[in-house]
Amino acid sequence: MKKLLVIAVALASVNAYATRARVIALANAPHLVDTQTVYTNPADIFGLGDYVTLETGLTTGTTATNQAEGMVVRTMGDAKMGLSLGHQSQNAATWGLRTTLGGALPGNLGVNQQNPVEFTYGAKSGDMNWAGTLVYSSLNDKDLNNLKESSMGVRLGARANMWDASLRLGLVNTIQDDVSGKYTGTLGLGAHFGYQMDTLYWTANVASNGYKVENIAGTETNKFTQTAFDVGVMTSVKKDGSEMFYGASLAQSDLKDTVLDTKVTSTSLPLFIGMEVDAASWLTLRGSVTQTLQLLNNDKTETAGTATTDHAPGYNDTVVAAGAGLKFNKITVDGTLQAAGATGSQNLNGNSLLSTLGMTYNF
Amino acid sequence: MKALLFLTLILISEATLASKSRLTSLSQSPHLIDSQSVYFRPLGVFELDPYLALESGLSTPVGLNDGAEASLLAVPATNSRVLVSIGHQDELIVAPRLFLNAFAASSLRLQQNPVHLFYGYKDEDTNYVASASYSQMNDRVGNVTESSGLISAGVEMGSLQLFGTYIVANNAEAAGVKMNGAGGGAANVFYNLDSTTFFLTWNMTRAKSAISEIENEFHVAQTGQLGFVDSKIKEERDYFWGGQVIISRVDCHTRASIDCSQTFTRTRFPVWFGVEGQMEPWLIVRASITQNFLIDQIKDEVGYPAAVVPGANGAVSDVGAGATSTVVGFGAGFKFGRVLVDGSFKAATSQTVNQNDFLTQSAITYNF
Numbered sequence: 001m002k003k004l005l006v007i008a009v010a011l012a013s014v015n016a017y018a019t020r021a022r023v024i025a026l027a028n029a030p031h032l033v034d035t036q037t038v039y040t041n042p043a044d045i046f047g048l049g050d051y052v053t054l055e056t057g058l059t060t061g062t063t064a065t066n067q068a069e070g071m072v073v074r075t076m077g078d079a080k081m082g083l084s085l086g087h088q089s090q091n092a093a094t095w096g097l098r099t100t101l102g103g104a105l106p107g108n109l110g111v112n113q114q115n116p117v118e119f120t121y122g123a124k125s126g127d128m129n130w131a132g133t134l135v136y137s138s139l140n141d142k143d144l145n146n147l148k149e150s151s152m153g154v155r156l157g158a159r160a161n162m163w164d165a166s167l168r169l170g171l172v173n174t175i176q177d178d179v180s181g182k183y184t185g186t187l188g189l190g191a192h193f194g195y196q197m198d199t200l201y202w203t204a205n206v207a208s209n210g211y212k213v214e215n216i217a218g219t220e221t222n223k224f225t226q227t228a229f230d231v232g233v234m235t236s237v238k239k240d241g242s243e244m245f246y247g248a249s250l251a252q253s254d255l256k257d258t259v260l261d262t263k264v265t266s267t268s269l270p271l272f273i274g275m276e277v278d279a280a281s282w283l284t285l286r287g288s289v290t291q292t293l294q295l296l297n298n299d300k301t302e303t304a305g306t307a308t309t310d311h312a313p314g315y316n317d318t319v320v321a322a323g324a325g326l327k328f329n330k331i332t333v334d335g336t337l338q339a340a341g342a343t344g345s346q347n348l349n350g351n352s353l354l355s356t357l358g359m360t361y362n363f
Numbered sequence: 364m365k366a367l368l369f370l371t372l373i374l375i376s377e378a379t380l381a382s383k384s385r386l387t388s389l390s391q392s393p394h395l396i397d398s399q400s401v402y403f404r405p406l407g408v409f410e411l412d413p414y415l416a417l418e419s420g421l422s423t424p425v426g427l428n429d430g431a432e433a434s435l436l437a438v439p440a441t442n443s444r445v446l447v448s449i450g451h452q453d454e455l456i457v458a459p460r461l462f463l464n465a466f467a468a469s470s471l472r473l474q475q476n477p478v479h480l481f482y483g484y485k486d487e488d489t490n491y492v493a494s495a496s497y498s499q500m501n502d503r504v505g506n507v508t509e510s511s512g513l514i515s516a517g518v519e520m521g522s523l524q525l526f527g528t529y530i531v532a533n534n535a536e537a538a539g540v541k542m543n544g545a546g547g548g549a550a551n552v553f554y555n556l557d558s559t560t561f562f563l564t565w566n567m568t569r570a571k572s573a574i575s576e577i578e579n580e581f582h583v584a585q586t587g588q589l590g591f592v593d594s595k596i597k598e599e600r601d602y603f604w605g606g607q608v609i610i611s612r613v614d615c616h617t618r619a620s621i622d623c624s625q626t627f628t629r630t631r632f633p634v635w636f637g638v639e640g641q642m643e644p645w646l647i648v649r650a651s652i653t654q655n656f657l658i659d660q661i662k663d664e665v666g667y668p669a670a671v672v673p674g675a676n677g678a679v680s681d682v683g684a685g686a687t688s689t690v691v692g693f694g695a696g697f698k699f700g701r702v703l704v705d706g707s708f709k710a711a712t713s714q715t716v717n718q719n720d721f722l723t724q725s726a727i728t729y730n731f
Contacts, residue, residue, distance in 0.1 A: 279699030
């Protein structure tokens with residue numbers, strides 16, 4: 001069994017020096033271990049070897065997938081260290097926690113982490129690998145109404161033969177200026193546990209975070225809390241350098257803003273199926289589909305006790321994602337095939353070939 | 364004969380783990396068996412190897428063929444097949460909704476997160492298949508709902524295939540318009556004789572809607588097809604040609620809340636020919652052409668809009684020979700080991716293959 005698992009991990013790592021594009025093309029499946037999952041479980045650096053990864057994108061990104069970032073990971077004796085530049089934590093981004101249920105944060109408060117830096121250190125301990133990451137960002141613009149932004153967080157992760165776990169703590173998350181007021185994040189907590197039982201991989205995730213926004217007079221304009229959990233199971237079939245996987249999860253979330261008197265709840269049962277294939281010595285092709293099972297696809301938004309949206313079950317959300325990885329010796333260039341995805345155009349042409357481009361160099 | 368048929372099937376199956384673009388490129392020829400044709404020839408699952416097919420498209424489709432979807436065929440035992448599909452918009456369900464949206468300016472939604480499940484069983488010389496599909500959505504604040512249910516069953520005995528589909532439920536509501544399309548269905552017969560496939564198909568859909576419980580539209584559409592396709596495999600290339608008589612009829616029972624007893628009828632005789640061949644180990648090229656031949660009689664007593672009923676022109680009409688109908692399909696499949704990437708060349712309609720008009724309806728199929 002152990003031998004099979006080692007082989008399985010080895011097969012996974014053939015394609016694992018991949019990028020944001022790989023994660024998107026493979027439906028963010030929970031069993032993936034690659035240069036992007038390191039940001040969730042730092043111990044994943046032990047499944048990858050030494051590398052440099054670069055993700056194309058904007059200097060001031062607007063979504064989780066269009067921000068420029070990069071990371072280098074090197075072995076130092078029995079330990080490994082990593083340095084990441086530019087990666088935006090979900091809890092400190094305008095597409096994540098730095099927005100309100102009523103819209104963008106007021107004035108200039110709607111900024112992402114500014115020049116975020118992450119330092120990772122990990123080591124082996126018997127059959128277990130562990131690692132920790134320290135996250136930091138700051139900004140002080142005296143010319144723009146003394147706009148200040150700062151964030152600090154810690155991620156801890158461990159991975160053993162049959163299980164993996166991670167813990168993410170958001171310690172500091174503040175934005176303020178002299179005109180718009182102050183945004184203060186509460187202690188953010190995220191935890192994950194995964195367990196391999198025979199051919200099934202079980203996962204559980206829980207997250208809890210929040211923030212408050214005060215105007216310049218000190219009056220609270222937002223007080224937000226969020227809790228979410230999901231449990232899931234999946235399996236994968238590996239054969240001849242290719243992998244096909246499928247799974248499902250049960251997800252539930254509650255978002256609440258007591259000042260806006262708005263509450264959003266959702267419960268869903270998303271399914272996913274995906275594949276990753278070594279199509280040629282220089283080419284890896286990937287694809288996946290996700291869709292929520294309508295037996296459980298409910299969401300409701302209430303403001304002042306009145307439902308403003310209430311879906312039971314909700315609208316179509318089928319998403320097909322596809323991508324390719326081009327391998328040139330130690331370098332892999334990944335991209336998503338823009339024909340697919342949430343705004344899929346069905347077209348594969350010069351304008352819609354590779355997007356979300358990333359490159360990884362394997363030392 | 365059996366050995367020849369078996370060899371034919373092997374040659375076909377290399378190229379058949381294909382997609383919407385394959386059907387488009389080959390003029391929807393009824394002899395095709397692949398990951399898309401299984402929706403109207405489900406007994407074809409016994410001729411396909413296990414696969415995962417992903418079709419690119421929109422999460423919120425507005426038509427029959429522009430949505431994202433995927434299907435997975437598994438072989439749990441040597442004599443059984445299981446096919447699961449998500450996202451596929453079924454024509455029998457969606458066509459009446461599109462009809463009412465275009466004709467009566469309603470805003471009914473298509474199927475939302477549909478799921479299809481097929482099960483096939485082989486018993487000595489007879490193959491059986493049964494399937495069911497389901498979709499549902501309920502927006503309680505916007506009062507927008509939809510639900511659908513389809514069941515079908517079929518049997519294959521030697522060269523003869525029979526299967527039928529029944530629409531158990533087809534409901535949709537939006538902006539005060541309630542639609543009920545239950546009770547329609549389809550019946551198909553396919554017979555293989557040497558290299559020729561003969562087919563007889565019939566389908567019926569009901570587009571019935573009401574506003575404030577008062578019926579405002581009720582139209583019943585029926586289509587019958589009788590035809591043949593001759594397909595010859597030579598040197599890994601499939602050359603095929605065929606013809607069919609298509610008789611379409613739409614009976615108007617209620618139009619704009621007023622009783623109606625007019626009909627639309629159309630009789631036409633399209634012919635087509637095409638080729639599909641593996642030109643290189645990594646390249647499959649497909650091309651076809653279809654056109655009505657001699658017969659295209661249209662009698663429209665209602666004046667259905669062109670967007671609603673093929674052949675209609677928005678006015679009461681009696682046409683002896685319809686408008687030009689030549690359509691060229693052109694596409695390719697790129698093979699990388701077990702993976703096939705398909706697409707239709709936009710040159711088929713634009714005459715240009717360039718960076719902007721390369722592949723449409725792209726899809727990836729993995730054969731495992």
